[in-house]
Ligand SMILES: Cc1cc2nc3c(=O)[nH]c(=O)nc-3n(C[C@H](O)[C@H](O)[C@H](O)COP(=O)(O)OP(=O)(O)OC[C@H]3O[C@@H](n4cnc5c(N)ncnc54)[C@H](O)[C@@H]3O)c2cc1C
């Protein structure tokens with residue numbers, strides 16, 4: 323699975339982190355970091371993360 | 385019970401916004417592979433509303449920029465947009481559209497949200513705006529100019545966000561509201577006062593403890609007169625005075641529609657195993673707090689309720705046992721006013737009588753805790769990094 327976060331849109335809300343902590347993290351500087359090619363087993367969690375992003379910045383490009 | 389998806393009419397979702405979209409997606413995630421039809425009265429595919437009081441007023445934003453991305457699993461969902469559902473017969477399991485089309489269903493999802501309440505005051509109608517739909521926001525944007533005299537009626541989140549955005553565009557902005565401080569009901573008076581001071585520092589003028597008597601003007605609003613006789617000139621008025629749930633189409637079915645549609649702890653519309661409700665229109669108990677059913681107008685709720693309601697409905701339609709674990713979501717909302725972020729977790733509105741400053745200073749960055757019976761029920765952070773700051777308290781919340 324391929325995940326893309328539009329970092330122009332992302333405002334570091336961090337909501338995605340609660341849904342898929344294996345994939346999304348807020349680093350010490352307060353900015354989002356993420357795994358771009360997570361295991362397919364995490365698909366449901368990543369879909370949930372994309373749903374809860376207030377900026378709708380996360381896309382899943384299979 | 386046969387549940388063949390070939391012959392069954394399938395699930396009808398009424399309301400094609402965030403709640404309706406999430407319900408369709410979550411029905412698929414919950415294993416429902418039969419037909420899903422989403423009926424919506426707006427002409428647009430589902431889009432995100434928070435930008436309407438922010439970016440959409442401040443710049444030229446069109447539908448593609450605010451449209452929700454839909455999960456691939458919803459590729460076969462049928463969308464019937466541009467026509468409202470006029471009525472439903474829950475005993476016969478049908479809904480009827482305003483163009484008289486009748487749709488039978490095996491499962492029904494209520495996702496019709498709310499609409500802005502309008503002021504009943506006398507006077508001209510032209511020049512009076514609300515902000516709920518993309519069309520509303522684009523109309524308001526077209527009318528807003530630097531130097532426009534804008535009066536916002538209502539000092540809740542939407543009123544205050546519109547005031548901030550209009551001020552940012554160089555409009556002269558006044559806010560009129562009956563409360564003593566803005567956003568008192570959700571946030572309490574102390575934080576409301578702090579937010580008022582931030583608005584005032586940017587030049588917004590508040591008329592609190594006041595209501596509108598009437599609008600003046602012949603063909604269009606040129607001003608309004610408050611209950612104490614104060615006359616305010618206005619080129620345009622924004623009414624942000626609360627909302628009315630869209631439930632008239634459910635009338636005549638014996639439901640409790642006194643404030644949205646009453647649901648049980650599994651989001652079933654009471655007494656109906658085949659009807660669930662999601663989003664702003666649903667009045668449901670949150671087992672995290674108590675057994676009082678409430679409507680919750682936060683962005684997090686359509687997604688949370690859709691997930692739970694879809695599981696409830698999909699299990700019923702498959703003839704399986706419905707998971708009886710009561711729904712207990714952790715609400716979350718945010719608000720952007722000027723460059724300031726406000727982030728909330730939990731239910732601060734339930735703890736406004738026992739507010740404690742947890743960090744910082746009301747007039748700078750701060751974290752505020754809301755308590756009920758001594759327990760932390762809500763936390764609100766204001767300022768830079770508010771989202772991450774508030775998130776640190778998530779684990780401590782009831
Ligand atoms: C301007 C604005 C700013 C906001 N900002 C924030 C924010 O910053 N943070 C936050 O947490 N939340 C915010 N919210 C709240 C959030 O957007 C809502 O909670 C969310 O949109 C609710 O989604 P919903 O699908 O339940 O209802 P709605 O989005 O209201 O959708 C209901 C849909 O049903 C349609 N409908 C109604 N009646 C019928 C009928 N009879 N037949 C067919 N269709 C019908 C409606 O036209 C509408 O499209 C904001 C809301 C607004 C309006």
Ligand code: SF4
Pocket residue numbers: 327331332333334335336337338339346354374375376377378379380
């Ligand atoms: S939820 Fe969205 S805005 Fe927030 S950190 Fe994740 S991607 Fe960025």
